[in-house]
Amino acid sequence: MSHGTRRADRTFAVDGLARVEGEGSFRAVVRDGVVADVELTIFEPPRFFEALLRGRDRLEPPDITARICGICPVAYQMSACRAIEDAYGLRVGAEIAALRRLLYCGEWIQSHALHVALLHAPDFLGCADAVELAQLDRPAVERGLRLKRIGNMVMETVGGRSVHPVNVRVGGFYKAPSPEQIAALAEPLREARDLALATVEWTAGFDFPDVEADYLFVALHDPERYAIDSGRICSTAGLDTDAAGFLAAIVEEHVERSTALQSRLFGRDDYLTGPLARYALNREQLGAPARGAADAAGLGASCRNPFRSIVVRSVELVEACDQALRIVESYGAPHPPAVDVPVAAGTGTGATEAPRGLLLHRYEIGADGLITSAQIVPPTAQNQLSIEADLRRVVELGLDLPDDDLTWRCEQAVRNHDPCISCAAHFLDVEVVRR
């Protein structure tokens, strides 16, 4: 919905931004041909997770916080488990860690496949949605759906189901899948890796607006592998800290237009998490197939064009399939499937990479094992200021576009970051006002 008046002065608005998880809106004011103001409003009604976790048992956060987001429940489960295990100084063995990563790869595959093929690609091809895209290029949509299905298969095999898996517990799993069940994933995962490689080639051929941004990237970094759920939090400005150190370094602000708390690093800097950040910091850790695909797509050492995030996300699809395949090929069922969790007081922090960016949890637990305080810092809240800055650039560069086109471009600029609004409100209508 956009309502232009004069060319020089206009307002663009999108109420109810589509193809993002959750609800948000965007508004830009253009005065005398200059962008005066851009504002991303998050009107997802708050669900108060941090409040309702108080008084709950220390074993409950994985199940409860999964319900923050149906698209990335495993991210919530894993950050919660890590935080509570950190509170008690627990370490899980290599087999449990590998099985967790396999489950997490399944979530990356289904979430990235959904976003790349069904939600984001239609923008580049001038389609309203995947159904329209299917009329134009049915094999591309079917490939995305097949990738998504294979991601869900991994989640169902390890986690019991794809939305809100039931097999995850603090300390590990309720039951380890049998070697036969895991072995059955090898074939589909090989197929998925090929489909993901084809997806990189497909998306690399799209037309991208010429927009570059000077992001401060933040991501987990693990010298051993492309980090999903391990490593330290690093930035392109030299930050290198653990989850607790990072939480201490950010300031969360509550502003009137948003039910998501905005984060700034050192109370000052906007920063960006997610695929672009991970790629910039962890390119060296990509496996051979993903690195080869990134090179062939011409991504370089880092990618600062947010519209090309769809290519980076596709490279990450290859990586997730590849990592999953390696775990499947060397699987040994953990015995027991979980480590014991004491009833004791403690404070712990955990961070993992949700498909859309860094997700932190922190819990304080009393001597009775009940939670006294909870803090959850989701990716979209951290990315919100960078998304706003992107929108400003997009409006500035697109002032000559007709209202409808500019509005669509703005929606796209938001979808570039695959925002999960459900989790940020703890997102989007676009409005551009030309005055």
Added chain:
Amino acid sequence: MTGPEPVPGDARPSLAVWKFASCDGCQLTLLDCEEELLALAGAVRIAHFTEMSRASIAGPYDVSLVEGSITTEEDARRIREVRESSRTLVTIGACATAGGIQGLRNFAASGEYARAVYAHPEYLASLDTSTPVEQHVHVDLALHGCPIDRGQLLEVVTALLAGRRPVLPGHSVCEQCKARGTVCLLVAGGTPCLGPVTRAGCGALCPAVDRGCFGCFGPADTANTEALARRLISDGLATDALVRLFRTFNAGAPAFEKEGRAHEPRHPAS
């Protein structure tokens, strides 16, 4: 919102998907029907589904799927609009049918939750309660679960398209365990399990991974929660843990709410 106009003469029934306070997991279940999605999109006109499309066609709609609970004045108004523009309204998931996990605020003191999370609770237009859709408008059919089951969703959509009543079980998870041959956790290992009082639908997923059911599908039609609570206490479950067990995603479902309240620590009269 921009979008295609309905094709003149398009006789396909229209389907709309609406979101209120929720995690999007139940609507995602529709997109998770990977093998059926394109066929479905051919059989129905997907008229409003913001998670999937920027196009939106004005009502009325033949079928509306509603996800999420009502937590703001604005949403209380919006759900009435949805009702007025929908021939058949189906609630999908525990948020819509019972208020969801965010319904735990109904058990807290007024304003307590907002103050705990936000520096400026006055910026929020949030109600103190999270209520199921049926407390606001007439609901034609309820699909339970947190999240709903893909098979059940397909059954509902196919049945409604064919103009028949969908076949949905009202019995308990216990029967699904027996059907798949899972050994009873409650009897064999004394593991607390809500299976006997929880609505079937998931296929008894948790017991299959050696985990007690935690009631994500809400109470079965004839749930004897009182007998189960007695049993769990005699097996050694502490009453505060029992209250928490009944008080998750379906805390607001009448049978679970009643049982939870029955075991709450009594406060001295004030």
